[in-house]
Amino acid sequence: xxxxxxxxxxxxxxxxxxxxxxxxxxxxxxxxxxxxxxxxxxxxxxxxxxxxxxxxxxxxxxxxxxxxxxxxxxxxxxxxxxxxxxxxxxxxxxxxxxxxxxxxxxxxxxxxxxxxxxxxxxxxxxxxxxxxxxxxxxxxxxxxxxxxxxxxxxxxxxxxxxxxxxxxxxxxxxxxxxxxxxxxxxxxxxxxxxxxxxxxxxxxxxxxxxxxxxxxxxxxxxxxxxxxxxxxxxxxxxxxxxxxxxxxxxxxxxxxxxxxxxxxxxxxxxxxxxxxxxxxxxxxxxxxxxxxxxxxxxxxxxxxxxxxxxxxxxxxxxxxxxxxxxxxxxxxxxxxxxxxxxxxxxxxxxxxxxxxxxxxxxxxxxxxxxxxxxxxxxxxxxxxxxxxxxxxxxxxxxxxxxxxxxxxxxxxxxxxxxxxxxxxxxxxxxxxxxxxxxxxxxxxxxxxxxxxxxxxxxxxxxxxxxxxxxxxxx
Numbered sequence: 001x002x003x004x005x006x007x008x009x010x011x012x013x014x015x016x017x018x019x020x021x022x023x024x025x026x027x028x029x030x031x032x033x034x035x036x037x038x039x040x041x042x043x044x045x046x047x048x049x050x051x052x053x054x055x056x057x058x059x060x061x062x063x064x065x066x067x068x069x070x071x072x073x074x075x076x077x078x079x080x081x082x083x084x085x086x087x088x089x090x091x092x093x094x095x096x097x098x099x100x101x102x103x104x105x106x107x108x109x110x111x112x113x114x115x116x117x118x119x120x121x122x123x124x125x126x127x128x129x130x131x132x133x134x135x136x137x138x139x140x141x142x143x144x145x146x147x148x149x150x151x152x153x154x155x156x157x158x159x160x161x162x163x164x165x166x167x168x169x170x171x172x173x174x175x176x177x178x179x180x181x182x183x184x185x186x187x188x189x190x191x192x193x194x195x196x197x198x199x200x201x202x203x204x205x206x207x208x209x210x211x212x213x214x215x216x217x218x219x220x221x222x223x224x225x226x227x228x229x230x231x232x233x234x235x236x237x238x239x240x241x242x243x244x245x246x247x248x249x250x251x252x253x254x255x256x257x258x259x260x261x262x263x264x265x266x267x268x269x270x271x272x273x274x275x276x277x278x279x280x281x282x283x284x285x286x287x288x289x290x291x292x293x294x295x296x297x298x299x300x301x302x303x304x305x306x307x308x309x310x311x312x313x314x315x316x317x318x319x320x321x322x323x324x325x326x327x328x329x330x331x332x333x334x335x336x337x338x339x340x341x342x343x344x345x346x347x348x349x350x351x352x353x354x355x356x357x358x359x360x361x362x363x364x365x366x367x368x369x370x371x372x373x374x375x376x377x378x379x380x381x382x383x384x385x386x387x388x389x390x391x392x393x394x395x396x397x398x399x400x401x402x403x404x405x406x407x408x409x410x411x412x413x414x415x416x417x418x419x420x421x422x423x424x425x426x427x428x429x430x431x432x433x434x435x436x437x438x439x440x441x442x443x444x445x446x447x448x449x450x451x452x453x454x455x456x457x458x459x460x461x462x463x464x465x466x467x468x469x470x471x472x473x474x
Contacts, residue, residue, distance in 0.1 A: 002015075002350045003015070003016040003054075003055075003058065003349075003350045004016065004350060004351060004352055005224075005253060005255060005352055005353070006255065006299060006352050007253045007254055007255070008158065008232060008236075008254040008255065008256050009157070009158050009240075009253075009254045011160070013352055014253065016223075016253065018060060018223050019221060019222065019223055019252060022059070022060060022061060023060060023061045023062075023063070024055045024060040024061070024062045024063070024223050024224070025062075025063045025065075025218045025219075025222035025223045025224070026048070026051070026052060026055075026062060026063065026064045026065070026222075026223060026224045026225075026226065027064075027065045027066075027067075027210070027213075027214040027217075027218055027222060027224070027225050027226070027251070028044065028045075028048045028064065028065070028066045028067075028109075028225075028226040028227060029044075029066075029067065029210060029226070029227035029228070029231055029235070029236075030045075030066040030067045030068050030069070030097075030112065031068060031069065031093075031094070031097040032069040032072050032074065032075065032206075033068060033069065033070055033075065033090045033091075033093040033094040033096075033097060034072065034074040034075045034078050034089075034090075034093060035078065035093060036093065036096050036276045036277070036278065037093075037096055037097050037100045037276065037277050038267060038275050038276050038277065039260050039267060039275045039277065039280060039289075039293075039304060040259060040260040040266070040267030041097070041100075041277075042100050042101065042104060042277060042293070043228075043257060043259075043260050043293050043302065044226070044227060044228045044257050045066070045100075045101050045104070045106050046104055046106060046290060046293045046294060046396075047226075047257040047293070047294075047298040047353075048064075048066075048226045048255075048257070049105075049106040049107055049396060050294060050298070050353060050355065050394075050395055050396065051224075051226070051255070051353060052064050052107065053107070053394050053395070053396060054349050054353060054394060057394050062110075063110045063217075063218065064107075064109045064110050065109060065110060065111055065112075065113065065213065065214065065217045065218060066109040066112055067112070067113050067114070067115065067209070067210060067213050067214075068094055068097075068112060068113070068114045068115065069115050069206065069209060070087075070090040070091075070094065070114045070115055070116050071086070071090070071115050071116050071193060071203055071204070072206060075089060075090050076192060076193075086193060087193075094114075096277075100277040103277070103281065103286040104277075104286050104289060104290045104293075105286070105287065105290055105396045105397075105401075105403050105404070106396070107396075110217075111217055113213045113216075113217065115204065115209040115213070116193075118209070118212050118213050118216060119195045119204065121212040121213070121215075121216050122185075122204045122208050122209065122212040123197050123198075124212075125208065125211060125212050125215075125242070125246055126145055126184050126185060126197075126208070127198070128246045128247065129147065129184070129242060129245060129246050130145075132245060132246065132247070133148075133151060134147060134148055134151045134152060134242070134245040134246070135147050135148060135184055135242075136148060136177065137199045138173075138175030138187070139175065139177075140174070140175055141200075142175060142187045142200070143185070143186075143187030143188060143197075143199050143200030143201065143202045144173065144175045144183065144185065144186060144187045144199075144202070145183070145184045145185035145199055146175070146176055146177070146181040146182065146183055146184060147181055147182050147183075147184055147238065147241065147242050147245075148177065148178065148181055149163065149166075149178060149180040149181050149182070149241070150178055150180070150181075151245070152241050152244070152245050154241070154244065155237070155241050156237065158232065158233075158236060158237045158240050158254060159232045159233035159236075159237045161233055161237075163180060164180075166180055166233075166234075168180065168181075168182045168183075168234050168238075169234060170182065170183055182205070182207060182234065182238050183205040184204075184205050184207075184208045184242070185197060185199065185202050185203075185204060185205060185208070186202050186203050186204070186205060187200060187201075187202045188200065188201040188202045188203070206235065207234070207235055207238035207239050207242065208242065210235070210239050211239050211242055211243045211246075211248075211250070214239075214243075214250070214251075215243065215248055215250070220247070220248035220249060220250070221248070221249040221250065221252065222250070222251060222252070223251070223252050223253060224251060224252070224253045224254075224255055225239075225250070225251035225253070225254050225255070226254075226255045226256070226257070227256060227257075228256060228257055228259065229256045229257065229258050229259060230259065230266065231256070232256055236254065236256075240254075256299070257298045257299065258298070258299050258300055258301045258302070259301055259302070260293075260301075260302045260304055261301055261302065261303050261304065262275075262303070262304050264303070267304065275304065277289075280309075283306075283309075284309060284310075284313050285313075287316065287397060287399075287404045288309075288312060288313040288316050288317075289309070290396060290397060291312050291313070291315065291316040291397055292308070292309050292312035292313070294355050294359075294395050294396070294397065295312060295315070295355060295356065295359055296355070296356065297352075297353070297354060297355060297356055298353055298355070299352075315363070316397070317467070318363070318366055319362060319363070319366055319388060319392060319397070319399060320399040321426065321429070321465065322366045322369055322370055322373075322384075322385065322388065323385050323388055323389060323399045323400060324399065324400075324426050325370075325373060325430060325433070326369065326373060326381050326382060326384075326385040327385070327400065328426070328427070328430050329373065329430065330378050330381060330382055333382060333385040333386055333389055333400065334382075334386040334389070335386060335389040335390050335393055335398070336386055336390055337383075337386055337387035337390045337391065338383065338387070341365070341383070341387045342387065342390065342391070344357075344361045345358050345361040345362070345391050345394075348360075348361065349394070355395065358391065358395070359395075361391065362388055362391050362392060365384045365387045365388050365391070366384070366388060368380070368384050369381050369383075369384025369385055369388065372384060374437070425451065425456055425467050428447050428450070428451060429447075429458070429465050429467065431443075431447060432444045432447040432448065432465070433465065435447065451467070
């Protein structure tokens with residue numbers, strides 16, 4: 001296969017060769033459902049949705065597992081602060097994440113397991129590690145169980161960190177034989193959920209959860225493990241170590257998307273610089289937010305700003321306006337491009353999902369198609385629009401996809417109204433373009449004045465007219 005992906009473990013691009021011909025298996029670390037999702041949270045879901053779509057486009061049957069961490073220190077703390085049961089708090093925010101992923105056009109995963117549903121598999125994994133000499137229960141008999149980092153020589157190879165300089169980020173514990181060891185199982189505390197084990201009641205450690213769920217659904221060896229860059233250490237380092245130490249080959253490729261930042265800092269709740277998905281979708285449509293997240297390379301940091309978001313929205317509208325112009329003036333537009341048209345797009349996507357170069361190809365087709373449309377070359381305009389639909393479909397951005405065309409932005413309260421407004425404005429812009437072509441400038445000016453009076457700004461570009469609400473421009 002000509003697809004090359006950047007493998008964090010190899011620190012290099014590697015040609016992707018699936019374990020099983022015709023199939024690809026992918027595990028993505030999903031949400032820790034502690035609060036309402038923000039833009040930084042959903043970037044990983046969108047980036048790996050693009051990967052999943054591209055693998056499928058290349059003819060592979062893709063199994064995607066995206067987990068839900070529904071038991072965690074942060075969940076317990078926030079639920080207690082709110083005076084709500086931990087399970088209800090987790091379920092409430094799991095629904096928020098599901099709504100956000102759905103609004104942004106992410107295809108549903110093949111399965112979305114919850115950590116609390118796989119405690120049996122976690123206990124079995126701990127037993128295998130203890131039997132192999134790579135884990136131990138706390139000597140005091142408290143019920144804590146730890147992975148013995150010193151017993152695994154390959155520890156640190158994923159993240160590239162020196163073992164003697166590592167810190168697990170866990171609270172100090174007298175039960176550890178080595179401060180570098182990490183927790184597999186946490187002994188029960190008063191008023192916290194717990195499950196029975198051979199070492200006493202308790203609850204799983206975060207790293208243990210993903211190893212158990214990934215191998216339960218995808219087997220001891222699978223193709224790709226994905227997640228955010230912040231998970232490389234300690235989470236993915238620990239997943240890899242405990243899985244390999246238990247005898248599982250685990251992931252063959254490791255992929256990580258970069259952060260969304262604000263003022264140079266990673267977007268996170270602890271820094272107080274978050275932008276929740278419902279709030280952002282009051283300002284832009286979900287498809288425009290998806291474009292904003294897809295346009296940069298997945299390994300490039302996205303510095304969030306309102307200006308950059310507005311530019312992304314305008315860029316997407318250029319694509320959308322062209323496809324709808326062709327559809328309204330000529331008729332239905334297909335989703336199949338000529339092979340020679342797709343060649344540059346395919347080369348970009350096969351080069352580690354090069355979405356910036358891929359979208360450049362899309363915009364080239366938009367410009368060529370608009371020119372053909374204005375010149376009356378119907379065949380060329382339809383061919384360009386079909387190519388645009390195929391390429392944007394791979395990216396989850398096809399303007400004619402029912403998810404977007406029907407105003408299916410499910411999180412932002414203003415999306416249905418914006419979609420209806422877009423249909424009305426689009427019709428008037430088609431009439432205005434026709435009037436200008438026929439040199440009926442009085443009619444064209446009257447339409448522009450009508451839109452301006454309604455609070456709609458018009459910009460004439462080489463890609464055709466683009467509209468914005470005056471509030472969007474402020």
